[in-house]
Amino acid sequence: MINSSSKKSVSAKSSLYIFGILILIILLCIPIFIKSANWLQIMILILWYAGLTLSWNFVGGFAGVLPLGHAAYAGVGAYVSTLLFINSGLSPWIGMIIGGIVSALIALIIGIPTFKLHGAYYALASIAFVESIRMVVENTNEIFGIKVNGARGLLIPLEGHAPILFQFGGKVYYYYVILFFVLLILFISYKIQKSKLGFYLVAGGEDQEAAESLGVNVTYQKLIALAISAFFMGILGTFYAQLILYIYPLGIISMVLSFEIAFIAIIGGRGTLFGPILGSFILVPLAEISRMYLSGSRFLGIHLMLYSSIIILVMLYMPGGLISIFERLFYPRGIDKLR
Amino acid sequence: MLVKNIFIIKVFFTNMLGFRCLKERNDTMVFLDALLNGVLMGGIYGLTALGLTLIFGVMKVINFAHGTHLMMMMYAAYWVVELTGIDPYLSLIVVIPVAYLLGYFTQDLLVNPILKKEADVREPVGVLLLTAGLWIFFNNFFLLLFGANFRSAETIYSGTTFSLGSILVSKPLLYAFIISLISTYTLYRFLKTTRLGRAIRATGQDREAARLMGINVFRIYNIAFGVGIVAVGIAGTVLIPLFYVHPFAGDVFDIRAFVIVVLGGLGSVPGALLGGIIVGVIESLAGQYFSMTWAAALIYIIFLIVLFIRPSGIFGFEKEG
Numbered sequence: 068m069i070n071s072s073s074k075k076s077v078s079a080k081s082s083l084y085i086f087g088i089l090i091l092i093i094l095l096c097i098p099i100f101i102k103s104a105n106w107l108q109i110m111i112l113i114l115w116y117a118g119l120t121l122s123w124n125f126v127g128g129f130a131g132v133l134p135l136g137h138a139a140y141a142g143v144g145a146y147v148s149t150l151l152f153i154n155s156g157l158s159p160w161i162g163m164i165i166g167g168i169v170s171a172l173i174a175l176i177i178g179i180p181t182f183k184l185h186g187a188y189y190a191l192a193s194i195a196f197v198e199s200i201r202m203v204v205e206n207t208n209e210i211f212g213i214k215v216n217g218a219r220g221l222l223i224p225l226e227g228h229a230p231i232l233f234q235f236g237g238k239v240y241y242y243y244v245i246l247f248f249v250l251l252i253l254f255i256s257y258k259i260q261k262s263k264l265g266f267y268l269v270a271g272g273e274d275q276e277a278a279e280s281l282g283v284n285v286t287y288q289k290l291i292a293l294a295i296s297a298f299f300m301g302i303l304g305t306f307y308a309q310l311i312l313y314i315y316p317l318g319i320i321s322m323v324l325s326f327e328i329a330f331i332a333i334i335g336g337r338g339t340l341f342g343p344i345l346g347s348f349i350l351v352p353l354a355e356i357s358r359m360y361l362s363g364s365r366f367l368g369i370h371l372m373l374y375s376s377i378i379i380l381v382m383l384y385m386p387g388g389l390i391s392i393f394e395r396l397f398y399p400r401g402i403d404k405l406r
Numbered sequence: 407m408l409v410k411n412i413f414i415i416k417v418f419f420t421n422m423l424g425f426r427c428l429k430e431r432n433d434t435m436v437f438l439d440a441l442l443n444g445v446l447m448g449g450i451y452g453l454t455a456l457g458l459t460l461i462f463g464v465m466k467v468i469n470f471a472h473g474t475h476l477m478m479m480m481y482a483a484y485w486v487v488e489l490t491g492i493d494p495y496l497s498l499i500v501v502i503p504v505a506y507l508l509g510y511f512t513q514d515l516l517v518n519p520i521l522k523k524e525a526d527v528r529e530p531v532g533v534l535l536l537t538a539g540l541w542i543f544f545n546n547f548f549l550l551l552f553g554a555n556f557r558s559a560e561t562i563y564s565g566t567t568f569s570l571g572s573i574l575v576s577k578p579l580l581y582a583f584i585i586s587l588i589s590t591y592t593l594y595r596f597l598k599t600t601r602l603g604r605a606i607r608a609t610g611q612d613r614e615a616a617r618l619m620g621i622n623v624f625r626i627y628n629i630a631f632g633v634g635i636v637a638v639g640i641a642g643t644v645l646i647p648l649f650y651v652h653p654f655a656g657d658v659f660d661i662r663a664f665v666i667v668v669l670g671g672l673g674s675v676p677g678a679l680l681g682g683i684i685v686g687v688i689e690s691l692a693g694q695y696f697s698m699t700w701a702a703a704l705i706y707i708i709f710l711i712v713l714f715i716r717p718s719g720i721f722g723f724e725k726e727g
Contacts, residue, residue, distance in 0.1 A: 133531050133534065133535075135538075180710075180714050183714070184713060186531060186534070187467070187468040187531070187534050188713060190531070190534060191468070191664055191709075191713075192709075192710060192713055194661070195661065195706040195709050195710050195713075196706075196710070198661070198706055199703050199706040199707060199710075202699065202700075202702060202703040202706070203703065205699070206699050206700065206703075326538065326542060330539075330542075333535060366550065367546075367549065367554075368542075368545065368546025368549050368550070369546065369550065371542050371543075371545075371546045372542075372543055372546045372547055372550070374542070375538075375539040375540070375541075375542040375543035375546075376539070376543055378535060378536075378538075378539040379516070379536055379539040379540065379543065382520060382532050382535050382536045382539065383516070383519060383520065383536075386523065386532065
């Protein structure tokens with residue numbers, strides 16, 4: 068009995084690998100089939116959101132807290148690299164790393180006091196932080212002689228096809244860059260999940276007092292996860308700035324983006340490796356297509372309506388997220404780890 | 407979406423401040439004026455927070471859709487006033503039952519199933535996510551239904567003032583403050599003296615013990631949520647002569663209500679009013695001496711400071727769940 072079930076899970080695992088490799092090959096080949104810039108843009112955005120939700124997942128998934136202000140870190144990354152590029156001509160490739168580090172530092176400053184809070188209080192505090200960062204940026208026109216432009220935002224100067232300056236002539240290049248980032252973040256998630264850090268985080272997320280009584284410094288582990296998460300958020304923020312070539316506070320440091328990230332991750336399945344990716348592959352196309360075909364201010368929020376009704380249904384009927392369908396498929400006996 | 411909110415506050419305050427520019431006045435009068443308006447506005451904030459504090463006190467969950475409920479109630483009151491032309495304060499006759507039913511069935515159909523499912527989870531965030539979902543959903547649903555227009559009901563109260571010496575006080579603001587005091591007192595008496603009120607408080611104190619005493623806990627939850635939304639409905643109605651109605655109008659009050667609940671203390675009904683007045687005064691004075699946008703940022707900063715001075719212990723949240 069036991070033997071047969073373990074055999075089954077092994078075969079399920081190998082079929083899972085084959086499945087993963089197949090998807091990877093499809094993703095690599097997509098630019099060959101999709102020539103339309105619009106659709107390629109959607110693919111890029113899907114991957115961008117997948118990256119964001121995967122980074123969110125370090126804290127929101129593994130550590131079991133509910134951050135609702137993660138867009139702040141993407142915004143900080145985007146602003147730092149863009150300001151460096153505009154004012155000192157530093158290539159966004161380097162600015163990206165600096166932006167990521169600044170994001171991580173800000174995350175630590177925010178994280179040290181906020182991780183004392185639990186549940187809903189942490190969520191509220193994270194919203195308060197992203198909103199106050201946004202208000203500060205919106206009300207700052209110039210700081211130390213550097214133009215921030217307040218609510219009007221920053222335009223990134225066009226350089227044509229300049230790979231050294233993170234600007235490309237075609238969408239294809241952006242596609243492969245973001246695909247690389249997503250795979251990198253996925254790999255790091257996998258590594259974290261299999262590491263001591265991952266186990267500490269899950270333990271602390273499930274029962275902080277019990278974990279602490281066993282000698283795990285939960286707050287410290289959460290801070291590490293938050294710093295890694297914010298670093299990648301910062302890098303992805305820079306990517307977005309270079310893709311759209313325009314950033315403004317309400318677009319990138321917004322509560323709406325923060326909620327989108329959290330919703331996608333939870334609908335996909337928080338705390339799992341592939342849940343966030345599944346979530347963004349299902350939800351982002353819906354959002355983008357509704358944006359493409361329904362214009363006018365009335366329909367501005369239609370994708371958010373879609374997200375929120377799906378999240379209400381998921382909370383009511385499938386608390387594990389959509390990934391739990393696949394879990395049941397691969398592990399019919401109810402081993403709840405596709406992790 | 408929050409830029410619009412700041413815009414609404416700005417419009418509101420410039421309306422109020424507009425009266426002041428008529429005469430030159432000395433600093434003390436400006437201060438007193440700001441203080442008085444802060445207290446009156448704070449009364450309304452307290453009223454908006456009343457529902458949140460009750461729901462929080464009984465169920466230990468934060469209703470993230472609070473501002474959205476307020477917005478929905480503002481629309482309800484707006485349409486009653488607009489279609490029938492009655493006095494805005496009389497529209498309460500319609501708004502209160504609507505609010506109660508909305509609250510009752512939100513709790514019964516959506517929140518209770520999750521609460522039952524998460525009964526043994528240490529940090530239940532399911533309800534939080536559900537209400538956050540409701541928040542985003544209804545904001546955008548009302549945007550779809552009514553468009554992004556700023557609507558304002560023309561009432562006989564709009565723009566009317568009393569004058570106290572050289573201080574001008576907006577009449578609807580004063581009425582709103584009085585109604586807020588009455589509502590707070592009524593709710594306080596209801597919870598203290600009636601049988602149902604005692605059952606609600608007992609459920610808030612200890613769910614299991616209340617169940618053992620023969621209280622139908624989930625029905626009490628439904629009623630508490632209903633009563634909470636009624637408080638929100640009253641707040642929405644008294645706001646009609648003062649504010650523009652807009653799909654995102656509730657968000658202005660959202661974070662303030664959270665701040666007030668934190669300031670005032672868990673489930674404390676008088677605390678909500680007191681916290682509301684504190685927030686109103688701080689905001690009014692900051693708006694007078696700095697700028698409205700920084701006053702909005704100040705709210706968040708106060709909120710964070712209050713949260714950190716007594717981390718999580720402020721409501722004894724850790725012991726629950």
